[in-house]
Amino acid sequence: MNVSKVTCVYFSATGLTEKVLDLFLAGLPVGAEKINITSHLFQNGAEFGPDELVIFAAPVYGGVLPAPAAQRFERFKGRGTPAVCLAVYGNRDFDDALVQMQDLAEQNGFIPLGFAAAVAQHSLMPKLAAGRPDGQDAKVLAAFARKVWEKVGDISAASKTHIPVVPGNRPYRVFNGVPFKPETSQSCVHCGACAAHCPTGAISAADPSQTNPQACIGCMACVRLCPSRARSMKPKFSLWLAEKICLFKYGKRKETQTFM
Ligand SMILES: Cc1cc2nc3c(=O)[nH]c(=O)nc-3n(C[C@H](O)[C@H](O)[C@H](O)COP(=O)(O)O)c2cc1C
Numbered sequence: 001m002n003v004s005k006v007t008c009v010y011f012s013a014t015g016l017t018e019k020v021l022d023l024f025l026a027g028l029p030v031g032a033e034k035i036n037i038t039s040h041l042f043q044n045g046a047e048f049g050p051d052e053l054v055i056f057a058a059p060v061y062g063g064v065l066p067a068p069a070a071q072r073f074e075r076f077k078g079r080g081t082p083a084v085c086l087a088v089y090g091n092r093d094f095d096d097a098l099v100q101m102q103d104l105a106e107q108n109g110f111i112p113l114g115f116a117a118a119v120a121q122h123s124l125m126p127k128l129a130a131g132r133p134d135g136q137d138a139k140v141l142a143a144f145a146r147k148v149w150e151k152v153g154d155i156s157a158a159s160k161t162h163i164p165v166v167p168g169n170r171p172y173r174v175f176n177g178v179p180f181k182p183e184t185s186q187s188c189v190h191c192g193a194c195a196a197h198c199p200t201g202a203i204s205a206a207d208p209s210q211t212n213p214q215a216c217i218g219c220m221a222c223v224r225l226c227p228s229r230a231r232s233m234k235p236k237f238s239l240w241l242a243e244k245i246c247l248f249k250y251g252k253r254k255e256t257q258t259f260m
Contacts, residue, residue, distance in 0.1 A: 001082075003152055007046070008077050012071035013199060013219035014040060016120035017088040018131075021057045024086060024116070029143025037072040038221070042200035045075025053152060054078065054110060056101060057086040059123070062175025063095025066217055068199045070104060078109035082158040084148055085115045089096035090122025091129035092250045094170045095207050099168030113157035114148045115222045115259040116141065123220045124178065124233070125243035128250060137256045144258040151260060164259045178218040180233045188230035194222035204206040205230040248249070 012018040018036070018115065025032055032055070036042070048054055054076065058069040065073075065087075085101035087094050094117040103111040118137060122128035133141070155162060188208055195205035202215035203222060210229075211222075223231045233239050 001051060001152060001156055001187040003030070003082075004049070004051045006030055006053045006055065007048065008032050008034045008055040009037060009073065010034065010055075011038050011059065011066060011072065011199070012036070012057070013059065013066070013221040014224045016116045016123060017057050017059045017086070020086060020088045020118045020120055020133050020137070020141065021055065023133055023141040024055065024084075024145045024156045026138070027142030028149055034125070037069070038199050039197050040068070040199055041196060042072065043079070043166070047077045048079070048081040050080040050157060052081050053122065054081055054083045055086065056083060056105060057088065058101070059120075060087050060089035060096075060097040061217065061219075062095045062177075063093060064097055064175050064220065065100055065171035065200065068217070070100065073104050074108060076108060078105075078111075080158055081110050082152050083110035083112045085112050087117050088120045089113075089117060089182050090125065091119050091132070091254050092122070092246065094166040094168075096170070096172035099170060100168040100172050102166060103170075106163075111160065111162060113151055113158060113162050113164075113260070114144065115164065115258060116144055118256040119254055122246070123224075124180065124218065124239070124247050127243055127247050133256070140256045140258065144260075147209050147258075147260055163221045180218050180235070180239050181213050181216050182211060182222050184211070187228045188226075189228050191227060193225055193227065194231060197225055
């Protein structure tokens with residue numbers, strides 16, 4: 001089939017999923033529209049036809065998708081639309097994220113033809129997978145995109161028989177969040193960037209030092225994007241220790257995997 005349009009729907013709190021997505025897109029012979037669903041202010045959805053290709057991309061949190069990403073993916077509907085699912089993880093494990101993406105895609109009218117579990121620097125514990133995605137990941141992702149394009153070109157219409165088997169379990173892992181929450185220092189200039197970009201609306205726009213700990217998912221978006229570096233994760237010592245332990249347990253390089 002001839003693909004009339006490529007659209008990417010992605011969640012990326014600190015930009016690493018978007019980086020992986022861009023490396024994938026570099027392997028496609030056509031351009032793509034990008035829809036960033038990360039902010040809680042994002043309210044839209046869209047519908048796609050059977051001759052379009054949709055790329056879903058999200059990070060892995062606790063072995064599954066971040067809850068707001070899974071909820072917002074549901075606003076996108078296909079009509080037998082071919083899709084690709086990219087799960088991006090910080091070298092620990094992607095556990096059930098790909099089967100969850102497969103289920104979400106299928107339930108919403110998409111036919112997922114290809115999957116990738118790509119490694120990127122751990123956004124919470126940055127010594128894990130530091131510098132990823134790197135040149136090797138870029139090669140794997142671009143080659144995967146070329147194969148996806150060939151696969152779509154070779155079929156007349158996407159059907160369930162084209163869906164590859166991916167590792168993971170149902171029911172999915174239960175993730176109850178991380179015990180780290182961001183705090184705001186005196187250098188906050190009340191610009192409101194953190195409140196606007198927060199995936200869950202956990203930060204008060206009027207007073208960013210007020211973060212709702214129940215709503216916060218520990219995604220690090222506010223810490224990374226604050227122009228005055230006023231936000232940091234606490235408690236610092238526990239996070240430092242968790243990073244040390246994870247580096248010991250999961251420090252060995254894992255490769256970006258693809259499934260077609
Ligand atoms: C709250 C939280 C939970 C995470 N859980 C996992 C995990 O279970 N396995 C893993 O390998 N990486 C995990 N990571 C790392 C992210 O999946 C990884 O850094 C990803 O690239 C972040 O993408 P982003 O920059 O688009 O937000 C976690 C990160 C955060 C903030």
